[in-house]
Amino acid sequence: MSRTYRIGIIGCGGIANGKHMPSLKKLQNVELVAFCDIIEDKATEASEKYGAADSRVYTDYTELLKDDTIDIIHVLTPNDSHADIAIAALESGKHVMCEKPMAKTAADAARMVEAAKRTGKKLTIGYNNRFRPDSLHLKKLCEEGALGEVYYAKAHAIRRRAVPTWGVFLDEEKQGGGPLIDIGTHALDLTLWMMDNYKPKVVLGTSYHKLSQTENAANAWGPWDPAKFTVEDSAMGMIVMENGASIVLESSWALNSLEVDEAKCTLCGTEAGADMKGGLRINGEKNSRLYTTEVDLSAGGVAFYSGSTEDAPDVEMRAWIKAIDEDTDPVVTPEQAYVVSQILEAIYESSRTGKAVYL
Structure with a gap:
């Protein structure tokens, strides 16, 4: 520096x-x-x-x-x-x-x-989840073409009962939404980045207020106040990109689901697939046989700090300051983040109107 x-x-x-x-x-x-x-x-x-x-x-x-x-x-x-x-x-x-x-x-x-x-x-x-070891390794595989053309993906941001009850998280006027804009945004950013695809065509979405009015609800941070819960408790979206690729985005703070994943993605490509469920897994077909590989991420470095065992936010901050010092683009560009905001807003709009939103 x-x-x-x-x-x-x-x-x-x-x-x-x-x-x-x-x-x-x-x-x-x-x-x-x-x-x-x-x-x-x-x-x-x-x-x-x-x-x-x-x-x-x-x-x-x-x-x-x-x-x-x-x-x-x-x-x-x-x-x-x-x-x-x-x-x-x-x-x-x-x-x-x-x-x-x-x-x-x-x-x-x-x-x-x-x-x-x-x-x-x-x-x-x-978007600090880009800087996790599994994310960085998967991004490198995508850049090398190991997955081929990624034409279907899922962005996961599902909590079973983990509604943030502090600050203004439940205030729609301050936040603009609930789990979709809070944690769904991480999963969507991660997915678009892996696909290197920032050209959405049409979005269809739904948001729900099904569990938000539960009194004395089981919750990781204690029961929420239904009267203050003005945002959705879950929201789902379907995004079709200009090149025909499609993404399913799922988000919730409260959902009756045992399949809980946050800030993760599943990618399906022409050469192989990948997911972050229980670690980073790569799947495909070779020599007329299907295979699944679990990537060992316990050793080795990351792209921005060789040999690092730092947490993702530490790597994120180091990369940010490095971009300023070396006058290069930051890892997360504003243009990329803008597309995330466009899609999230389109999901909310689609849910309100019951119609698909063309971008």
């Missing part, structure tokens, strides 16, 4: 403390110098735990953005504020990592893409 980068954090809640700040703190060439949250105590606590000696605390992000010594901003706020904050940060001359999903609406995501192009600053979205 050629220099040390100064980073500002906007939004010091769960994802900041659980992912961004711990991973950034491990990097020797970054300093966390500014922390902003509408709850000042959260920003102060983050500054004391992760901040550099000269770090400052804010409750107004516009004041933070006036600091010209800051190089990079991480936007870690509720979905409805992603676009405005990210665009303001780009216009202030800073590179931006924004947590997933890119924005509450596709229109806002498009504004973010335009701002990045106009300002010449880098913008990426926090």
